[in-house]
Amino acid sequence: MYTFEDKGGRSLTLRAEGTAPTVRAFIEDNIQGQDRERLVKLFYIAPIFRQDRPQAGRFRQHHQAGVEAIGSSEPAVDAEVIDLALTFYRALGIEGTRVLINSVGCPACAPGYVDTLKASVADSVEQMCHDCRRRFETNPLRLLDCKNETCRQITAGAPTMLDNLCGECEAHFDGVRAHLEALGIAYEIDPRIVRGLDYYTKTAFEFRHDALGAQDSIGAGGRYDGLVEQCGGPATPGVGLGIGIERVLLVREALGVEDVQESREGSFIVTIGDEAWLPGYRLLHELRGAGLKAEIDYRRRSIRAQMRYADNEGFLNAVILGEDELARGVATVRDMVSGEQEEVPLDDLAAHLKGDGAE
RNA sequence: GUGGGCGUAGCUCAAAGGCAGAGCACCUGACUGUGGCUCAGGUGGUUGUGGGUUCGAUUCCCAUCGCCCACCCCA
Numbered sequence A: 001m002y003t004f005e006d007k008g009g010r011s012l013t014l015r016a017e018g019t020a021p022t023v024r025a026f027i028e029d030n031i032q033g034q035d036r037e038r039l040v041k042l043f044y045i046a047p048i049f050r051q052d053r054p055q056a057g058r059f060r061q062h063h064q065a066g067v068e069a070i071g072s073s074e075p076a077v078d079a080e081v082i083d084l085a086l087t088f089y090r091a092l093g094i095e096g097t098r099v100l101i102n103s104v105g106c107p108a109c110a111p112g113y114v115d116t117l118k119a120s121v122a123d124s125v126e127q128m129c130h131d132c133r134r135r136f137e138t139n140p141l142r143l144l145d146c147k148n149e150t151c152r153q154i155t156a157g158a159p160t161m162l163d164n165l166c167g168e169c170e171a172h173f174d175g176v177r178a179h180l181e182a183l184g185i186a187y188e189i190d191p192r193i194v195r196g197l198d199y200y201t202k203t204a205f206e207f208r209h210d211a212l213g214a215q216d217s218i219g220a221g222g223r224y225d226g227l228v229e230q231c232g233g234p235a236t237p238g239v240g241l242g243i244g245i246e247r248v249l250l251v252r253e254a255l256g257v258e259d260v261q262e263s264r265e266g267s268f269i270v271t272i273g274d275e276a277w278l279p280g281y282r283l284l285h286e287l288r289g290a291g292l293k294a295e296i297d298y299r300r301r302s303i304r305a306q307m308r309y310a311d312n313e314g315f316l317n318a319v320i321l322g323e324d325e326l327a328r329g330v331a332t333v334r335d336m337v338s339g340e341q342e343e344v345p346l347d348d349l350a351a352h353l354k355g356d357g358a359e
Numbered sequence B: 001g002u003g004g005g006c007g008u009a010g011c012u013c014a015a016a017g018g019c020a021g022a023g024c025a026c027c028u029g030a031c032u033g034u035g036g037c038u039c040a041g042g043u044g045g046u047u048g049u050g051g052g053u054u055c056g057a058u059u060c061c062c063a064u065c066g067c068c069c070a071c072c073c074c075a
Helices: A019-028 A075-091 A110-127 A130-138 A140-145 A149-156 A167-182 A245-255 A274-289 A303-312 A323-328 A346-355
Strands: A003-005 A011-013 A040-049 A061-070 A098-103 A201-208 A217-223 A238-244 A267-271 A294-296 A317-321 A330-335 A341-345
Touching (some): A019 A238, A061 A075, A140 A149, A217 A245, A267 A303, A274 A294, A274 A323, A323 A330, A330 A346
Antiparallel strands (some): A040 A061, A061 A238, A201 A217
16 A cells, blocks of 8 residues: 655555445445435545556556445345446447456355365465465465466365355355346356455456456456445445556557547637737637637637648637628638538627537 | 666657757648648757766766556555
8 A cells, every 4th residue: 555654754545445435435424324225326436546666557546436336235236236347348449358256255154265275275385485475374365366377286276265155155156147147248257366355255356358468457346245344334235346447548549449539619710811800809709708619819820820720629610700701790600520611690600609519 | 565678859769979860740831811632841959857987978877756567466
């Protein structure tokens, strides 16, 4: 975590994730109200910090969009959260997202599994990497996601949490699978997806994309039936997910997804000659007063330069004011996409432009 | 946290001790009241910052800041 001391010697830590803060708000603001079974759906988009050395797809500061569904232990909600993420990715043009799921059990079955796991690898601990020898004592579940090849081979044959779930957790996991399958969502079961903290329960999932490098997770989440209570609230189940915005952008780039073209808007007032300047300047004021977006060239450049600028800056149309137009009390409105032009009386200009959706 | 790489024009990059360059972008003109295409010309730099070596440093050395990549970590 990104922890440091401020000038007064106070220890500060920057937000490391979105779930716990959201849960605190859920409790402190009594968002759920009287109905303790009510399902509360929340979302956040927030900057997140970590102090690890940066690399591709890992920044000291990134942004996370997340959702939390608090109040229900139904497996349908777990599946819905997964479905929401996939819908989000697809809406942004990202296909090929892999869904990996696992169950990390609950306080009734997880501790027993940890003992089983330790017992199964105990004879081989000496051959494992330095970190895993430490993990064996401090956080055995983490043995499962070590990337070291030797360690992976040792843990490959170890019993999985899924084989050691209690009846309730097993039923829940089956329920999640059934709901995913009902939605036609393809998933992989990966017993190596674990969580280090004990308020995480049952479903754990992760979204990965092969277009990325070493940091290939584009979102992750899971169930945390113990968190609300641990934060000081009434025992309340919950499930949620976080999506890394920068990672999503990296995937889009890697896949060559085109950015949505920024739509043209507003009017650029082109004045020709000194006598058109003040009328054009007044027109600028009038259009803005009518709620329209408008700009003008203060450098009094050539009509060519003004047109080029209007094009480059993405204006929807050019409002041309010259000698001819002034004499007739009109302006020439040029559509910068089609190139079509028409003369519009100055008095009708604002209404006319509004009809064009130029605001 | 460990190791490595890179900082030069708005952008992408050359120059490897000896006058800081190219492409793109931008500006002007060809086109006298009309953007996009083409051609010609032009603007643009304390070479991240601070020291050092040298007659001379973008280039070599040290420090510092920033960015990138891998390891690591992953609430």
